[in-house]
Amino acid sequence: MALLEVENLQVHFRTPVGVNRAVDGVSFHVNEGETLAIVGESGCGKSVTSMSLLRLIPEPPGKIAGAIRFGGKDLLALSEKEMRAIRGNDISMIFQEPMTSLNPVLTVGRQIGETLRLHQGLDAKAAEDKAVEMLTLVGIPAPARRVREYPHQLSGGMRQRVMIAIALACNPKLLIADEPTTALDVTIQAQILDLMRDLKQRVGAAIVLITHDLGVVAEVAERVMVMYAGRKVEEAPVRELFANPRHPYTQGLLGAVPKLGSSLTQESSRLAEIPGQVPSLTRPIVGCVFAGRCAIATDICRAYAPALEPKGPRHAAACHYALKEAAAA
C-alpha cells in the first residue's frame, strides 16, 4: 500500500466572481521513501494541492472534497485535534519563504523544540539538546551557539536549514516541500538541494516536492506529476518524463527552458513558446484544459476532457492525441 493516496481531490474557493476550481479532480500516490515532484506554473494548483494534504486550506472560503489517505487513514475525516497530532509529526512541511515562516521573536532552538515538546513530550532541556542535534544534522556550524539565536541573525540559506531541521525533528514519514529553494541564490540552492538529497538517504522520509523549476525536478525527483489549470496532465518517472514527454503542455514546458551550455553545442535559436495564457479557473472549462493553447488541438479536444491514460510503463498522460509509443510531434 502506498504511504499517501490522494483520490479525486477537489479544492474549490468561493470568490466574488464565481467558484475558483483551484484543484479539480487530481489523484496520485506517494510510496514510502519516494520523492514525487509536482510541477507546474503559477496558478496550476500545485501549492493548493500540497496545502490541502495537511488541511491548511481555510474553510470557508475553501472547500476540499475527495479522499486523502495517509497510511490508510482518511485525513479529511479526522477531527481538528487528530489532525494536529499529524502535522509536524507524521507529515511536516517546508515552505518557500524562510524569512516569513519562522517566528522572529523566538530562538531557533525554541522553534525546533516546539514540535518535539508537543509531539514527543520532551522537557525543555531534552528538547534543546535534540535541537542542537538537528542543527548539526542540517549542517549549521556552531550549533550550540546558533540554537540560542533568533532568525534575523541567520542568513537565508541558514534559515532554510532551520526550517528543514524543524520539519525533520519528529522523523516524519512524509515531508512536503513547497518551493524550498525558490527564494535562494543558486549557490545556496545547490547547498540546500545537496542537503535534502543527503538527508533523504539518512532519514528515509518520502518527499512531495512542489516546484516550477524543471532543473530542480531533474536533480531530486524520482517521479514527476505535471499539473495544469488544476488538473493532472501527465505523470511519469523522472527520466522517462524528460526523455519522452507525451503531453503537449509538458513538451512545451521542456522546450521553453533554455539549457545551460546550449550556446556551446548549437547556434542560438528561438525558445519554444507556448502561446496564450493560462485559462481562468472561475469559469468551468469544457474539454481539455490545455486546448486553448495547444498546437494540435481539434474539435474533440475542445468538446471532451481527455482521461488520464497509460502511455507506457508507469507513464500516464491526459491527451487525446498523445501517442502510445514515440513522443507526439
Added chain:
Amino acid sequence: MTRPLLEVNDLKKHYRIAGGLFGGKPSYVYAVDGVSFEVARGETLSLVGESGCGKSTVGRAVLRLFDITSGQVVLDGQRMDDASKDALHAFRRRVQVVFQDPFSSLNPRMKVRDILAEPIRNFGLAASAADLEERVGRLMDLVGLPREAVRRFPHQFSGGQRQRICIARALAAEPELIVCDEAVSALDVSVKAQIVNLLQDIQRELGLALLFISHDLAIVEHMTHRVAVMYLGKLVEVAPKRALFARPRHPYTKALLSAVPLPDPGAARNRIILTGDVPSPVNPPKGCRFHTRCPYAFDRCRSEEPELRVAPGEHWSACHLHDLPDAQNPLLAPLAS
C-alpha cells in the same frame, strides 16, 4: 575604432548606514565598488550575480536614478553622471528601463494608451495628434498586443501582457539602450520564453543595446552577447558568452555555473558546492573578496586584491591563479565529470 554606446568607468556607489550627523564612525555599504565596462550599439551585455552583489545598483546608476559616489557613466562620449537637467532630459530618452515586477511598475489608474503616449509627448516625438495615435498603435503591434487593448487598464492584463506593456513604454521613447532589471524573472516558464523571444526580435529589428541584469544563467546564455559576473560589488569576470560558458576563468563563475540545476536527470556533473554565505558588503573581505569561499584560495588572495586582466579573446578575469604556471592552475584543469 567605433565609440561604445555606454561606458562605465570605475563606478562606485556607497550607502552610509550609520554615524555622521551626531558623530560616531560612519559605516558604509559598499554596494558597487569600482566597476568598469562598455556596451556597444546593438549589443546585449548581461550582468549576473547573486542577490546583494550590486548588479541592480549598477543598472540604476546607469539610469541615473541616484547620484553615484564616484566614477563615470558615459553615453556616446558624453558624461551623464554630472549632466545638467537639459542634458539629462535628452539622456532619459536614449536610455530606458524595464523592471522586474510588471504589477508595480505600471500606474494602475492610467489606461495603456496614456501610459504609452506619455513618453512620446514628454520627448516631443509625435508631429501631430494623429501621429501620436499611430505611434501608440505601432508600439502595440511591436510587442504583440491587439491595438484595441489600449483602452484597457493594467489590471485587465496578465503578468506577461503587462511586461509587454512595460517594454512598449520603454520603446516609446525610441531609446538606444534598455536596462532590463530582472525583466523576465517574475514570469512563468512559458510566458518567460515569449518575452525573451520578444526582446530578441525587437533588438534585432531596432538595433537596440540591452543591459540585461539577471540571476538566471540559462536565460542569460540564451540571449546575451557578452557576460559580466559580479561578486560583492566588483566585477570578477567579463567575457563573450561562449568563452565564459565554456571556459570560465574565475572560480566564482565556475562554481556559479556548476550550481545551476540542469533539466536533464541523470546528467553527470562535477559540481562545486561553495561553503558558507556571501559576506556582508558592509565589511567586505580584504584581498580578493571571494577568498572566504574560494576552494583554491592561497596566501596571496587573502592580502592582495586581484585586478581584472585580459586573456586572448577579450576574456577578462580577476584571479591570482592565472599568475601561476599553467600546470599548477586548477582552473585550467579539464572539467572532469
